Amino acid sequence: DRSSTTSPSPVKAASGRAAGLFEDLRSLRTKRLVYEWTAGSELMGYGAVRRSSLVLADERASQGLELPEESYILPPPDLVASRKVSPRFAGKLSPLGEGSKKLPQALIIGVKKGGTRALLEFLRVHPDIRAVGAEPHFFDRNYENGLEWYRELMPKTLEGQITMEKTPSYFVTREAPARISAMSRDTKLIVVVRDPVTRAISDYTQTLSKKPDIPSFESLTFKNRTTGLIDTSWSAIQIGIYAKHLDNWLQYFPMEQILFVSGERLISDPAGELGRVQDFLGLKRIITDKHFYFNQTKGFPCLKKAEGSSKPHCLGKTKGRTHPNIDPEVVQRLRDFYRPFNMKFYQMTGRFFGWDD
Numbered sequence: 001d002r003s004s005t006t007s008p009s010p011v012k013a014a015s016g017r018a019a020g021l022f023e024d025l026r027s028l029r030t031k032r033l034v035y036e037w038t039a040g041s042e043l044m045g046y047g048a049v050r051r052s053s054l055v056l057a058d059e060r061a062s063q064g065l066e067l068p069e070e071s072y073i074l075p076p077p078d079l080v081a082s083r084k085v086s087p088r089f090a091g092k093l094s095p096l097g098e099g100s101k102k103l104p105q106a107l108i109i110g111v112k113k114g115g116t117r118a119l120l121e122f123l124r125v126h127p128d129i130r131a132v133g134a135e136p137h138f139f140d141r142n143y144e145n146g147l148e149w150y151r152e153l154m155p156k157t158l159e160g161q162i163t164m165e166k167t168p169s170y171f172v173t174r175e176a177p178a179r180i181s182a183m184s185r186d187t188k189l190i191v192v193v194r195d196p197v198t199r200a201i202s203d204y205t206q207t208l209s210k211k212p213d214i215p216s217f218e219s220l221t222f223k224n225r226t227t228g229l230i231d232t233s234w235s236a237i238q239i240g241i242y243a244k245h246l247d248n249w250l251q252y253f254p255m256e257q258i259l260f261v262s263g264e265r266l267i268s269d270p271a272g273e274l275g276r277v278q279d280f281l282g283l284k285r286i287i288t289d290k291h292f293y294f295n296q297t298k299g300f301p302c303l304k305k306a307e308g309s310s311k312p313h314c315l316g317k318t319k320g321r322t323h324p325n326i327d328p329e330v331v332q333r334l335r336d337f338y339r340p341f342n343m344k345f346y347q348m349t350g351r352f353f354g355w356d357d
């Protein structure tokens, strides 16, 4: 039943437990900030763009809003629906265009710069997964458009196929858990996490590529460089406090419904992480080692054959950028800052991600 809206008691139990764990965070020096973050943060807000923003890239750029990755700007739904069956859909959709559009049963909700595009592209190889290429931003920016609008964006699926989308900002959107739970409390959630320090630098590198005149990473990191006080209102820093964001999700979803993928392992052992994801989604392990090769030039694993194609496929040039060198002292200060939050996150998820060696 995908229309139920109330939470079962296990969710409450899980959230109670999480709340307890999170209480420990109060003892941290950062306590005051943790609680300030929940209100009025740019991250928690939505509604900057209420209309279908997916095709308004230029307009959004002029409003200073973040653009989706170039090649993933979605064409209008009508165009998608009327498109002739391409080789991309080979074996998944009959030439008659059979199947129906369903709301997603699984979502990649984050984190920004975690490796979400790689995960989605790899998952699309599976014959039982159909995914939207663009980021719909439904549960943050486009919620007012309604569920029918959202469903229209989805590809047609046949019986047994799983519909998916990825929008990395959901993980830090305060309203997202309640909204997703209202769509279906059975939604499976996947979070690709990455060392928060590297993630912050990656995030900064992306912003820098669009706005070359922004201040240095080092100066944005601190509220006051002399005292070493970190500016936790800077989104590049805030997104990496995974334990705090996760706490919000646990108010609506039990831990068993959330899978954490290691962004680092997704690079060093893509087949291993994909195995876990396929298990979590209840799918046969079809994506294996055989699907990947390590591309020396790219420096990343790539697909031997992309979805519906016979050609090798690496992610685009915005994935796997060279990061600027950051003052090692600043990196160390950030490591110290994140350590307790990382520990809490390992404790909550039951997985050691190894960011704090």
Ligand SMILES: Nc1ncnc2c1ncn2[C@@H]1O[C@H](COP(=O)(O)OS(=O)(=O)O)[C@@H](OP(=O)(O)O)[C@H]1O
Pocket: 111, 112, 113, 114, 115, 116, 117, 118, 168, 201, 202, 203, 205, 263, 266, 267, 300, 301, 302, 314, 315, 318, 319, 320, 321, 322
């Ligand atoms: N196979 C493969 N190829 C290329 N890149 C890979 C791959 N696997 C993971 N990554 C890492 O993905 C990082 C980008 O993360 P996201 O796709 O989540 O970014 S975004 O939030 O959607 O913009 C990107 O971050 P940067 O290295 O900082 O560019 C990559 O490190």
